[in-house]
Amino acid sequence: MPRMLDVSDDVRAEIGDAEADRLLAGENAPGTYDCTSCRTPGDSEQERTSTVLFIGDETAVLAFAHSTCLPSQVVQVSEEQLQGAVRSITGDGGAPAVAPAHSPEAQSVPGQAMPGQAMPGQAAAEQAVLGVTSGLVLISGELHPALVVEPTGPIGRPGSTSGIDEFLTLLVEQGFTPTAQVGEVPPVLHGWSVLLAMGQLHAVLQPGYVGAGQVAWWQAHQPLHVTDSWRAAANKTNSVLVFAAPAGTIGRQPREDLLRDALDKAAVNGLLVGAAMPLAGT
DSSP states (O other): OOOOEEOOHHHHHHHOHHHHHHHHHTSSSOSEEEOTTTOOEEETTTSOEEEEEEEOSSOEEEEEEETTTOOSEEEEOOHHHHHHHHHHHHHTTOOOBOOOOOOOOOOSSTTOOOSSEEOTTOOGGGOOOEEEEEEEEEETTEEEEEEEEEESSOEEOTTOOSOOOOHHHHHHHTTOEEOSOTTSOOOBOTTOEEEEETTEEEEEEEEOSTTOOEEEEEEEEEEEOOOHHHHHHHHHHTEEEEEEOOTTSSOOOSSHHHHHHHHHHHHHTTOOEEEEEEEEOO
């Protein structure tokens, strides 16, 4: 029986037309499944279902999600992360289909997606990476889920030898907005999204090349746990606020009130940019 499957062009390009057609015809697609995002049961014969292709360094796994939770897409993950997802899915009794895929391009350091490059003089082993902290931010009496992005070192423009940290400038060029105060929700950055899958934070996605789907701007080395309150707030607003600051501005704060104080200080000093991004997943 044909399934109510959504197979995006990116997924079709990876698994091939023949495999995609077999899925749509119901030959290889499951009737019932556990959604790879919200982990609740789904039925591809009764409700719209997305095909989500996780690609690691050597293997690829085709999983299924409610279309209301995730769009059909290709998600680049580390091989270790992929194997962990396989164990999670198969442990729930819903073995994923392993799909043939083109060899993915080599990723840079897992957990990093650089808008520029480490400053000249930094050893390769010490290349700056993007650190991400999750927390709730109170704005106009409402709690908003937020991610705070801060590199471990200064970031320069590709090819630059000036020694100037251009992290914020690069982000503004990509659509982030300078944030003078945290008391207002920053504008939506269209084409970007925050990916939650299997109830954990996986990546911040940005638009790919023209005609291509989204690609990871930042990707967790391993899926990051978020609190139930953070996830509930994200599901309520269906968006996530993403703030970014140069290296050494925010630091690791043990409490959300201290994180807010650090954000307010960075904003006052002109060292904060922000964006609101749609939530992908639950």
